[in-house]
Amino acid sequence: xxxxxxGSGNVAYQLAWHLHNSGHQIIQIVSRHLEAAKWIGNLIDxxxxxxxxxxxxxxxxxxxxxxxxxxxxxASKLNLIDRVIAHTSGTVGLDALQNxxxxxxxxxxLQTLSRNVSVDFSMIPICLDASNSDTLNxxxxxxxxxxxxxxxxxxxxxxxxxxxxxxxxxxxxxLFSIAQMLLERNGxxxxxxxxxxxxxxxxxxxxxxxxxxxxxxxRHDEHTIQKHxxxxxxxxxxxxxxxxxxxxxxxxxSENAE
Amino acid sequence: xxxxxxGSGNVAYQLAWHLHNSGHQIIQIVSRHLEAAKWIGNLIDxxxxxxxxxxxxxxxxxxxxxxxxxxxxxASKLNLIDRVIAHTSGTVGLDALQNxxxxxxxxxxLQTLSRNVSVDFSMIPICLDASNSDTLNxxxxxxxxxxxxxxxxxxxxxxxxxxxxxxxxxxxxxLFSIAQMLLERNGxxxxxxxxxxxxxxxxxxxxxxxxxxxxxxxRHDEHTIQKHxxxxxxxxxxxxxxxxxxxxxxxxxSENAE
Numbered sequence: 313x314x315x316x317x318x319g320s321g322n323v324a325y326q327l328a329w330h331l332h333n334s335g336h337q338i339i340q341i342v343s344r345h346l347e348a349a350k351w352i353g354n355l356i357d358x359x360x361x362x363x364x365x366x367x368x369x370x371x372x373x374x375x376x377x378x379x380x381x382x383x384x385x386x387a388s389k390l391n392l393i394d395r396v397i398a399h400t401s402g403t404v405g406l407d408a409l410q411n412x413x414x415x416x417x418x419x420x421x422l423q424t425l426s427r428n429v430s431v432d433f434s435m436i437p438i439c440l441d442a443s444n445s446d447t448l449n450x451x452x453x454x455x456x457x458x459x460x461x462x463x464x465x466x467x468x469x470x471x472x473x474x475x476x477x478x479x480x481x482x483x484x485x486x487l488f489s490i491a492q493m494l495l496e497r498n499g500x501x502x503x504x505x506x507x508x509x510x511x512x513x514x515x516x517x518x519x520x521x522x523x524x525x526x527x528x529x530x531r532h533d534e535h536t537i538q539k540h541x542x543x544x545x546x547x548x549x550x551x552x553x554x555x556x557x558x559x560x561x562x563x564x565x566s567e568n569a570e
Numbered sequence: 571x572x573x574x575x576x577g578s579g580n581v582a583y584q585l586a587w588h589l590h591n592s593g594h595q596i597i598q599i600v601s602r603h604l605e606a607a608k609w610i611g612n613l614i615d616x617x618x619x620x621x622x623x624x625x626x627x628x629x630x631x632x633x634x635x636x637x638x639x640x641x642x643x644x645a646s647k648l649n650l651i652d653r654v655i656a657h658t659s660g661t662v663g664l665d666a667l668q669n670x671x672x673x674x675x676x677x678x679x680l681q682t683l684s685r686n687v688s689v690d691f692s693m694i695p696i697c698l699d700a701s702n703s704d705t706l707n708x709x710x711x712x713x714x715x716x717x718x719x720x721x722x723x724x725x726x727x728x729x730x731x732x733x734x735x736x737x738x739x740x741x742x743x744x745l746f747s748i749a750q751m752l753l754e755r756n757g758x759x760x761x762x763x764x765x766x767x768x769x770x771x772x773x774x775x776x777x778x779x780x781x782x783x784x785x786x787x788x789r790h791d792e793h794t795i796q797k798h799x800x801x802x803x804x805x806x807x808x809x810x811x812x813x814x815x816x817x818x819x820x821x822x823x824s825e826n827a828e
Contacts, residue, residue, distance in 0.1 A: 322784070380786070380794045403786075403794045423766055424784045429773050435765040463762060472756040475798045475812075480749035480763055481770045482785030483815045484742045489779040489822065491738035498730040504721060505738050506775065507693040508681055512739045513771045515687050517764065521747040526580070526682045527740030528638070528661075536638045536661045540733045549818050554733075556814060557741045560807050564747065 313454060316340045316368055318386065319377035320348035323400050326425045327375060330433045332356045334457045340368045343378075364389045372396065373454055375419060380404050387412045396450045398442075402474025405467050406441050417442030417451050420470060422463075424481050437461035439470055490550060522568060529561035571712060574598045574626055576644065577635035578606035581658050584683045585633060588691045590614045592715045598626045601636075622647045630654065631712055633677060638662050645670045654708045656700070660732025663725045664699050675700030675709050678728060680721075682739050695719035697728055748808060780826060787819035 313336050317324050320343035328338050329352075341360045343349035349360040361367070367374075367390065374397040378386050383404045390397070390412050397412055398419035409416035418441040423431060438455040440462060442448035448464070455462050465473065488509065492502040515524045528536040537558055544551040571594050575582050578601035586596050587610075599618045601607035607618040619625070625632075625648065632655040636644050641662045648655070648670050655670055656677035667674035676699040681689060696713040698720060700706035706722070713720050723731065746767065750760040773782045786794040795816055802809040 379789060380791055403797050422762065424769055424773070424782075426773070426782050426784060429777065429782060431769060435768075437762045437765065461762070461765075463758075465758075469756050469758060471797070471801055472752050473758065473762075474794075475801050476749040476752035476763065477766060478785055478787075478798065478812070479745045479752070479808075481766055482783065482787060482819065483811075484745050484767070484770055485774070485779045485783055486787075486815055486819050486822075487737045487742050487745070488774055489783070490818075491734040492779060494730050494734035494737070498727050500721075500723075500727060500731065502778075504680065504695045504719070504731075505734065507695065507719075508735060508739055509742070509771055509774070510693075511682055511689060512742055513767055515682070515684070516743070516746055516767070519687065520760075521743045521750060524682075524684050524687060525740065525743055525747070526684060527736055529736075529740060529744075531637065533638055536732075539661050539729070540736060543729055543733050549814075549821065550737075553741075553814060553818065554736070556807075556811060557744055560748075560811065561740065561744050563807065564744075 313337070313372040314339050314370060315454075316342060316371040316374045317377060318342045318367075318374060318390075319379075320345050320352060321377060321379065322425045322427050323377040323421070324349075324375075325352050325427055326431065326433075327377060327400070327421075328352050328356065328358065330458055331454075336454075336457070339371055342367050367392075369395070373398065373450060374413075375400060376409070384408050396447050398440075398451055402439075402477065403471055406443065410443070415443060415447040415450075417447045418465075418470065419451055419455065420465075420473075422473065422477065424485075433458045434460070437463050439463045439465045439473060441465055441467070441470065490553070494550075522564065525561065525565075527561075529558040530565055532562065571595070571630040572597050572628060573712075574600060574629040574632045575635060576600045576625075576632060576648075577637075578603045578610060579635060579637065580683045580685050581635040581679070582607075582633075583610050583685055584689065584691075585635060585658070585679075586610050586614065586616065588716055589712075594712075594715070597629055600625050625650075627653070631656065631708060632671075633658060634667070642666050654705050656698075656709055660697075660735065661729055664701065668701070673701060673705040673708075675705045676723075676728065677709055677713065678723075678731075680731065680735065682743075691716045692718070695721050697721045697723045697731060699723055699725070699728065748811070752808075780822065783819065783823075785819075787816040788823055790820065 338358045341349040341353050346362040353360040376399040380401045392413040396415045398417040420439040422437040440451045596616045599607040599611050604620040611618040634657040638659045650671040654673045656675040678697040680695040698709045
């Protein structure tokens with residue numbers, strides 16, 4: 313298909329790269345940040361513009377990858393009549409695009425996309441929604457060239473997925489940062505934790521996380537918990553995170569006890 | 571070596587199994603929970619007792635694997651004179667064993683050990699400490715038959731490691747539980763999140779977690795954050811965890827900004 317990408321961030325970069333490699337023709341990148349657009353465009357020889365008025369009308373699909381805050385504003389500047397346009401947000405509603413084109417939808421890759429980390433797109437679920445079935449079919453066809461994992465979701469389910477992803481990905485990653493800091497200020501390398509972290513994730517491939525929880529919280533080992541909180545007494549924010557997550561682990565355990 | 575294992579929980583089970591498979595002779599399991607001890611003992615034909623007075627004096631190393639709260643009490647019931655004894659806790663001090671034997675130490679495997687999940691012990695760092703260098707050498711020799719990753723740590727470093735492990739492992743696992751619940755009550759399978767979680771962990775193999783953070787918190791996408799908190803308005807504990815972790819992500823970003 314011929315594709316126009318609007319935006320020049322991590323999602324724009326990853327989609328441009330993987331759609332190009334899947335045989336699609338990216339005919340244009342449109343972004344207010346012309347330098348960032350050109351950085352992507354130069355990799356695979358795509359014309360770029362920073363003027364919405366210059367957007368090509370020749371594409372089969374327009375992918376709006378700008379950040380959530382900017383979707384409505386950018387959408388209001390585009391009039392694509394009946395061209396298929398989809399945004400890539402987990403949170404913004406489908407109707408944010410209703411004045412941009414009659415054929416609008418959602419193309420939300422369920423993945424953490426960084427500029428400098430390559431990903432295997434065939435493993436990434438893509439969540440789709442659309443204003444009508446023809447549009448949904450176009451988006452399905454496009455998504456199907458990247459992955460076999462296609463999930464149809466309405467606004468409410470997509471929001472739930474996005475909130476859950478913040479817990480499972482962003483917050484998890486933040487806990488890794490905290491662990492790294494605690495180790496490094498004791499002269500220990502974060503390297504020693506990688507087997508532990510890999511095992512934590514390997515465990516949940518075939519077990520519910522709730523059922524394989526370990527550690528002082530789930531054991532109600534109050535003596536150890538107090539010792540840990542005492543250790544964190546000069547790190548009030550860490551102590552607060554420790555306290556609140558410990559309480560929640562224990563609450564769940566009591567709710568799920570037989 | 572000839573080994574006596576004291577305790578019958580997950581750590582006792584995993585150590586008994588892996589030390590046996592590494593060619594050591596587990597000569598006895600001592601535990602107040604005789605049924606649990608026998609469950610392990612029967613797997614590899616080890617005599618078990620629930621009487622501390624019947625502990626064999628013929629072992630080269632005694633591994634005290636009872637939970638943290640119980641270490642001092644069990645240690646006080648044992649008099650091993652100069653036999654090498656080590657406990658396996660991340661948090662309890664070395665001196666908890668000072669009245670049990672002159673040759674005491676720590677043998678703390680840095681891993682999440684469940685009964686029903688097998689682990690590759692060769693990937694597990696083992697943290698060691700001891701009351702003297704002869705004891706340390708015995709523990710090094712024993713640990714070296716299980717893993718090549720041996721870390722010598724004092725009480726303070728070991729406590730830091732344990733606190734960090736609670737963040738990187740137990741709390742991370744709890745965030746996975748929260749994500750699972752949010753998905754399942756929307757009729758979505760936790761299965762769809764495994765690529766995302768695997769990628770979250772793959773990323774940090776070669777990048778500092780702080781540097782590959784993504785999501786609404788680090789982007790200061792306040793509109794999305796508010797929408798997520800609104801979504802969680804009937805889950806007060808989840809909303810509190812969301813709020814506090816978002817604040818901490820943002821605090822770190824501002825502290826590490828250039």
